[in-house]
Amino acid sequence: MKRIILLFIALALAAAPARAQSKLTVVATTEDLAAIAREVGGDRISVDSIAKGYQDPHFVEAKPSFILKLTRADLLIVVGRELEIGWLPPLIQQSRNGKIQVGAEGYLDASLHAEILEVPQGEITRAMGDVHPLGNPHYWLDPENGKRIAKDIADKLSQFRPNDRPTFEQRLADFTTRIDAAERRWTADMAPYKGVKVVTYHRSFPNFAKRFGLDIEGYVEPRPGIPPTPQHTLDLINEMKRQNIKLVLVEPYFDLKTPNAIARETGGQVLVMPPSVGGVKEVSDYFKLFDYDIKLLIDAIKKTGAK
Amino acid sequence: MVRAARYVSAAVAAGALLLGPSTASAQETPQALRQEIDQLRRDFEALKQQYGDRLTALEAKLAAAEGAAPATPAPAPGAAAGAQGAPQTVQVPAGAAGAGGPSGALPVYGGAVTGSKIFNPDIAVIGDFLGAVGSNSAPDAPRSLELHESEAAFQAVVDPYARADFFISFGEHDVTVEEGYLTLTSLPGGLLTKVGKMRAAFGKVNTLHNHVLPWTDRPLVTHNLVGGEDGISDAGISVARLIPNKWIFLEATGQVFRGDSGDAASPLFTAVSRDEVSYVGHLRGYQDISESSNIDLGVSFARGHNDAELGNDDVRGNFITQLYGVDATFRWRPLQRSIYRSFVGRTEWIWSRRDQLSGLQKSTGYYVSGDYQFGRRWFVGARLDASDRATDASLRDTGGSLVLTYWPSEFSQVRGQYRRTNYALGDPANEFLFQFQFSIGAHGAHPF
Numbered sequence: 001m002k003r004i005i006l007l008f009i010a011l012a013l014a015a016a017p018a019r020a021q022s023k024l025t026v027v028a029t030t031e032d033l034a035a036i037a038r039e040v041g042g043d044r045i046s047v048d049s050i051a052k053g054y055q056d057p058h059f060v061e062a063k064p065s066f067i068l069k070l071t072r073a074d075l076l077i078v079v080g081r082e083l084e085i086g087w088l089p090p091l092i093q094q095s096r097n098g099k100i101q102v103g104a105e106g107y108l109d110a111s112l113h114a115e116i117l118e119v120p121q122g123e124i125t126r127a128m129g130d131v132h133p134l135g136n137p138h139y140w141l142d143p144e145n146g147k148r149i150a151k152d153i154a155d156k157l158s159q160f161r162p163n164d165r166p167t168f169e170q171r172l173a174d175f176t177t178r179i180d181a182a183e184r185r186w187t188a189d190m191a192p193y194k195g196v197k198v199v200t201y202h203r204s205f206p207n208f209a210k211r212f213g214l215d216i217e218g219y220v221e222p223r224p225g226i227p228p229t230p231q232h233t234l235d236l237i238n239e240m241k242r243q244n245i246k247l248v249l250v251e252p253y254f255d256l257k258t259p260n261a262i263a264r265e266t267g268g269q270v271l272v273m274p275p276s277v278g279g280v281k282e283v284s285d286y287f288k289l290f291d292y293d294i295k296l297l298i299d300a301i302k303k304t305g306a307k
Numbered sequence: 308m309v310r311a312a313r314y315v316s317a318a319v320a321a322g323a324l325l326l327g328p329s330t331a332s333a334q335e336t337p338q339a340l341r342q343e344i345d346q347l348r349r350d351f352e353a354l355k356q357q358y359g360d361r362l363t364a365l366e367a368k369l370a371a372a373e374g375a376a377p378a379t380p381a382p383a384p385g386a387a388a389g390a391q392g393a394p395q396t397v398q399v400p401a402g403a404a405g406a407g408g409p410s411g412a413l414p415v416y417g418g419a420v421t422g423s424k425i426f427n428p429d430i431a432v433i434g435d436f437l438g439a440v441g442s443n444s445a446p447d448a449p450r451s452l453e454l455h456e457s458e459a460a461f462q463a464v465v466d467p468y469a470r471a472d473f474f475i476s477f478g479e480h481d482v483t484v485e486e487g488y489l490t491l492t493s494l495p496g497g498l499l500t501k502v503g504k505m506r507a508a509f510g511k512v513n514t515l516h517n518h519v520l521p522w523t524d525r526p527l528v529t530h531n532l533v534g535g536e537d538g539i540s541d542a543g544i545s546v547a548r549l550i551p552n553k554w555i556f557l558e559a560t561g562q563v564f565r566g567d568s569g570d571a572a573s574p575l576f577t578a579v580s581r582d583e584v585s586y587v588g589h590l591r592g593y594q595d596i597s598e599s600s601n602i603d604l605g606v607s608f609a610r611g612h613n614d615a616e617l618g619n620d621d622v623r624g625n626f627i628t629q630l631y632g633v634d635a636t637f638r639w640r641p642l643q644r645s646i647y648r649s650f651v652g653r654t655e656w657i658w659s660r661r662d663q664l665s666g667l668q669k670s671t672g673y674y675v676s677g678d679y680q681f682g683r684r685w686f687v688g689a690r691l692d693a694s695d696r697a698t699d700a701s702l703r704d705t706g707g708s709l710v711l712t713y714w715p716s717e718f719s720q721v722r723g724q725y726r727r728t729n730y731a732l733g734d735p736a737n738e739f740l741f742q743f744q745f746s747i748g749a750h751g752a753h754p755f
Contacts, residue, residue, distance in 0.1 A: 052598070052642055054642065054643045055643060055645055056645060056646050059645055059646050059753065061638075061640065061645075061753070061755050062752065062753070062755045063593075063595065063601060063755065064556040064558070064591075064593040064603075065556055065594075065595050065601075067549075067556065068549070068556055071497065071549060082750065085750045085752075086717075086750065086751075086752055086753045087753060087755075089752050090752045090755075093470065093490060093492060094499060096492070096493070096494070096497040096498070096499050096549065097493070098467075098468075098492065098493025099493075101464075101467070101493060103464075103467070104467070126716070129716070130716070169345070169349065225716065225717060226716060227683045227684065252643060253642075253643055253644070253645065253646065254646075255644070255647055255683070
């Protein structure tokens with residue numbers, strides 16, 4: 001028994017309390033949230049993210065190196081809506097950081113004021129694939145939601161650093177103004193192509209489609225999270241031919257074999273369209289995400305004559 | 308709503324502009340005016356937020372009060388656009404998220420009183436169906452067909468300081484609490500403390516539940532030296548701490564257990580009196596090599612009283628088993644194709660020092676395995692096994708396996724394993740094992 005006590009004493013002695021840093025340490029689960037946090041926090045915060053923009057955010061590995069990031073975090077910003085359910089809970093649990101536990105002050109679910117689409121109705125079962133019972137978690141692909149996320153982040157940062165509140169609010173106002181201006185430009189660019197029909201690989205783009213007037217008519221995945229099957233692919237090809245759909249949008253982390261085959265059969269074009277900041281090298285912030293995606297779309301629409 | 312709010316805010320701002328000059332003194336600069344407007348805007352935003360929240364709460368109350376009445380759409384905030392004509396929903400009470408509960412709108416099934424259901428733990432059941440063909444004369448070899456294990460998991464946050472996890476394992480003949488522990492998540496000093504019954508932090512395989520193993524079975528060395536399928540799993544207290552350093556992830560774990568471990572076919576520790584507790588220590592180092600590959604190294608130690616001469620009162624309790632282990636795992640998973648390609652290579656080496664009346668038995672065993680994912684749903688693997696027996700180090704069993712795994716979805720798995728075992732005594736075994744695993748309920752974390 002003595003040995004037990006000694007063991008505990010030894011471990012307790014080894015414990016050195018972590019010192020708070022002057023800069024607020026923010027960890028976001030995705031590069032999108034990190035980008036927005038950077039807009040709002042500026043040099044008052046240091047921002048790190050976990051999932052890369054070019055990796056499937058549903059399947060991030062819970063690496064111990066991420067535990068180290070969370071251990072030091074003052075604030076954790078999550079996408080929520082169960083996007084991170086497969087990997088974030090064990091990371092938070094092992095972070096030994098009371099500040100960022102679910103529901104604690106340093107845990108911010110960025111989805112709470114955003115417009116969430118595709119909240120399932122009626123009975124849901126896993127026969128529908130990997131459905132998200134709380135709605136589609138890819139909501140950041142609407143600049144209006146970007147503003148809402150930014151506001152939540154600014155409020156949260158101000159809560160932590162009341163003295164910096166004017167800075168955060170100033171930066172939020174600035175971000176909002178720039179987003180509004182950019183959104184007018186994006187909407188105007190897309191206006192001539194309103195209602196253009198597309199197919200996407202995964203259900204990553206409902207918010208984007210709603211905002212910019214795309215009509216998503218089908219998915220390469222037969223059900224969320226279920227890889228393409230020959231029958232479904234055939235049905236999709238027929239549907240695309242029937243409706244004369246030319247564009248297949250694919251997230252950078254999916255295999256292009258099936259989308260390419262579909263494009264060959266239908267005379268369409270595959271667009272590797274990043275749904276996240278960091279999805280391709282050029283997309284280094286939240287604005288460039290829309291700049292890139294919209295340019296990609298418009299170029300392809302012009303080229304294929306898609307309607 | 309948003310648009311209306313914008314008009315109102317514009318009106319307020321305009322009003323402020325009109326009022327401004329008449330009330331402001333001559334010294335007031337445009338900047339001060341701007342600040343004032345900003346302040347007004349902030350106040351207005353706060354007011355809007357406040358009323359929005361109240362409205363939401365009111366709607367939720369209304370929805371709850373209507374109870375079993377025919378579904379009236381009660382759109383959730385922020386979900387309004389997607390939830391047109393959605394079934395009746397109720398807002399999660401504030402603080403539910405703090406208890407690990409969901410947030411946002413939840414469907415209501417069967418009336419207002421069921422709101423308390425949201426505090427129920429996450430529940431999942433995992434079925435493990437195992438079949439075997441071929442020859443194996445070992446007494447504990449798998450039967451032709453069996454529902455090897457049905458594991459029920461209950462997991463939730465207890466309070467702001469702790470969470471609890473229960474894994475109840477239903478075998479073919481018995482029910483055991485595979486694990487059931489409280490985790491204190493926010494102790495000072497970065498100590499992660501667990502109290503309850505748990506799988507000990509000895510190496511890698513010992514910590515894993517059956518359904519996350521890359522095989523249908525456990526390696527020979529686990530069977531011979533580390534307590535078989537149950538492994539070192541006991542009631543005790545575990546403390547783990549990160550050792551801060553500039554270079555790698557380093558975690559030290561110390562555990563104290565009652566001193567009973569191992570399953571009937573391969574007993575490991577047996578405690579007769581209160582002071583025969585067992586100890587486990589583990590040091591884990593982890594380092595990312597690149598964004599797609601990493602290395603995980605561990606050393607482990609375990610010590611406890613064994614079951615030698617239990618019937619002999621004179622010498623009982625004098626026999627100790629000590630285990631030393633080294634484990635290494637290399638993982639590769641290219642991030643951009645992470646759902647299609649991966650490789651995990653792992654090995655564990657274990658040295659056992661078992662005291663018994665006939666003298667100290669120094670046994671060694673290891674396994675080496677590799678698993679390669681070659682498609683979104685397909686994995687192929689191989690494992691090499693060798694281990695002396697704990698009670699007689701002169702007997703060495705060896706074996707090897709080839710494994711093919713198919714994943715219909717994230718929630719089910721079909722696996723076939725060809726296994727050859729050369730037992731030190733008796734005939735070699737040639738078997739084909741096949742397994743269906745399926746999970747229902749809450750979405751668990753992916754193993755790492």
